[in-house]
Amino acid sequence: MQVSRRLKIANSNSEALAGILAEAGMPSHIAAYFKDIPYKVVQADPRRPFREPGAYRDEVIFVRSGILCKYKMDSGGRRQIVALRFRGEGILPREESAQYGIQAIVKTELITARAEDFTPILEAQPELQRYFWRLIQRNESISYEWLVNCGRRDSVARVAHLLCETAVRSGMDDEQYKMSNPFTQQQVADITGQTSVNVNRVFADLERQGLIERKGREILFQDWPEMRRVASFQPDYLE
Amino acid sequence: MQVSRRLKIANSNSEALAGILAEAGMPSHIAAYFKDIPYKVVQADPRRPFREPGAYRDEVIFVRSGILCKYKMDSGGRRQIVALRFRGEGILPREESAQYGIQAIVKTELITARAEDFTPILEAQPELQRYFWRLIQRNESISYEWLVNCGRRDSVARVAHLLCETAVRSGMDDEQYKMSNPFTQQQVADITGQTSVNVNRVFADLERQGLIERKGREILFQDWPEMRRVASFQPDYLE
DNA sequence: CGGTTGTTTGAACTGATTCAATCTGTGTGG
C-alpha cells in the first residue's frame, strides 16, 4: 500500500491561498479570510489510500480539481461510498476520528490546512459560519437523496440518478448534454449499492433505451428530460 | 388530513425552557443560553402529517419525549425515512425550504422555537456553536452508517442493525437487554428500504434464530453479542 | 511484449417483491 501524495508544496508566496480557493469555486469574499493560513497543495491518485477510516481528521480539505469520495467498509468487507466532493467542495475537520476513509475518484488536486489554523478563523467570523452552515445543509440534503436512491429505487434509476447528479454537480454545459464519466463501474456499484456486473448491464440498458450514448469514458445524454424522469432526478436538493 | 398538534402551550413562567431542555437531555450549561426565548410545547401523533416536505423550516425543534422522523418520497410514491430524532435530539432551522417532511414515529412531545430567536444566540456563543457542530457531525455519521446499511447489507442485517441502533439511542438498560419496539413493520420497511411483508419475515427469522424474543411490542435481545454480529453493528458511529 | 485494470457476457441461483388473503389486537359506539 503506497500512500498517494505527490507534489506537496509548502506554503509559498508564489500562489496566494485566497486566490487558489477563489479560482476553484469559493466566493472570493469567503476565500479572503484564509489568505494568511499555512496550507499544502496535495495530489491524490485514484483508488489509492489517501486517508484511512478511523484516522484523525484534524485538517480541512478543499478540492481544487478532480473528485474525492468518502467511503465506509461493512464488517463483511463490502465497500460503500457515502459522499462525493467535487471541485470547490471540501471536507471539514472533526474533533473525533472519522469512521470513513477518503479516496480520490480521479486524479485530484486538493488543498489541506490544519484544523487549528482554520477553526479559530471560522469561529470569529459569523459570515464564514453562515457560509459553511449552508454547505453542511447541502451535504445533508444530498445524503438524504442518496438514501432514497439506495432504499427506494431500482438499479436502473439508481445509476441514472447518479449520472444526473454527477452531470449537474460537475457543471455540465446546458447546451451540450454530455460529460466525461469519472467513475469506473465498480465505483458506481460502490455508490449505488450493487455489483459491478449489474452496473454494466444497467449501462447497456440505458444505451439500448436511447437515453445515453457512450464513447469510451464520454457520456452523451441523448434524451435529458427522459433521463431525468427515469432517474426521478429533481435537482432542487442540490440547491 | 388533520394536522396533529395539540397541547400547544404558550411560553409560560410555570415551566422554564432551560429546565425542560435540560431535563430532556441537553447539558444544562447549554440549555441555560435559551432560557429567555419564546417557545411552544407541541404534541405530535404518530403517522400523521406534522411538517410537509417542501415547507419552510424557520424553526428549531427539540424532542422532549418520543421519536421523530424525517422522510422523503420518491417520485414513484415510495417513502423513505432518512433520519430519526430521539429524546434530547433536535432538528435545526434551514434558510431554504427543506425537501424532507417530518412525522412522529410514536406519540411525541416536542419543543419549537423560531429560528429568528434561536440563530442570533447561536451565532453569539462559540460554546453553542461547538456543541451543535458536534451534533451535526454525529448526525452525518449516522447518515453514512444508514447508507452502508441500505447499500451493503442483506435484509436481516438491515433490520437487526436498526434494532441495535434504536436500542442504544433510546438508552437501553445495559443490564436488561430489552426495549419496547417503537416501530410498526411498515416504518421499519421505510427505514431499511424494503417491504413490510419482508420485514415481517425477517422478524420471524430473528426470533427463530434465537436472537430476539417478541412479546407484543416488547423486544428482548436474547443474544446481544450475536445480534450485534449479525447486524454488523459497531456503535462507535454514535460517538 | 506482459502485466494490470476495467468492461462485457452467460448461466444458475437466490433473496426480495408483489398480490392477495387471513388473522389478531384494540378501540368505539350501541
Add this chain to the structure above:
DNA sequence: CCACACAGATTGAATCAGTTCAAACAACCG
C-alpha cells in the same frame, strides 16, 4: 358487554431483479 371497524401482523404462491461465479475481451502502459 357485544358487534363492528380498523390498523397492523402474518402467511402463501408466483414472479423477477440482482447476485454470484466464471470466463473472455479490451485498453492502457512501462
